Amino acid sequence: MATIEDVRALGSELDRSYPVYVRGRLKFRVKQIVYVAFSLDETVMEFAFPKEERAALVAGEPAKFSLPLERDLRFNWVHAGLATLDPTEARELVVDAWRMVVPQKVARAYDLTHPDGPG
Template structure:
């Protein structure tokens, strides 16, 4: 069962990433691009995810993943039930979401520095 604390420290260490609070919700950004957001009650984590793979992720594990709100359907975005995720799994989604908003050279540098994947 993942919690917000399982991914919060990771999001703060990713290059160019920073934490913000918007209307009581914790979000992680690179520049102005949000790549991870938590619900106000911290039970759900939304993250950047390729639109073309979204249906497969949600269809395969509907107890863990849901479509984003109708207004966010145009974005590369997925909603997850945080408690249904394992901590390592949640951290992997955070790193993959971060990869979508940073230059490839930063993503490659992360891979070299963390060959075992997210801690």
């Protein structure tokens, strides 16, 4: 079972990433782009995910992942209950979401310094 603490430090350590609180919710940004956000009660993690792949992700594990509200489907978001994720999986989702919003050279540099994935 993952918790917000499993990914809080990672979101702050990723290059160009920084935490912000918006209306009491923790979010991680690169510049002004939010790539991970948590629900107020910290039970749901929302993260950037490729639109063309999210239906398959949700269909494959509907107990774990869900689509955002209909009004938010235009954005690259998927929701996951933190209790359904293990800590390693939660960190991998954060890194993958971060990769979507940073330049490729930044993501490649991360890969060189973290060959085994997020710690």
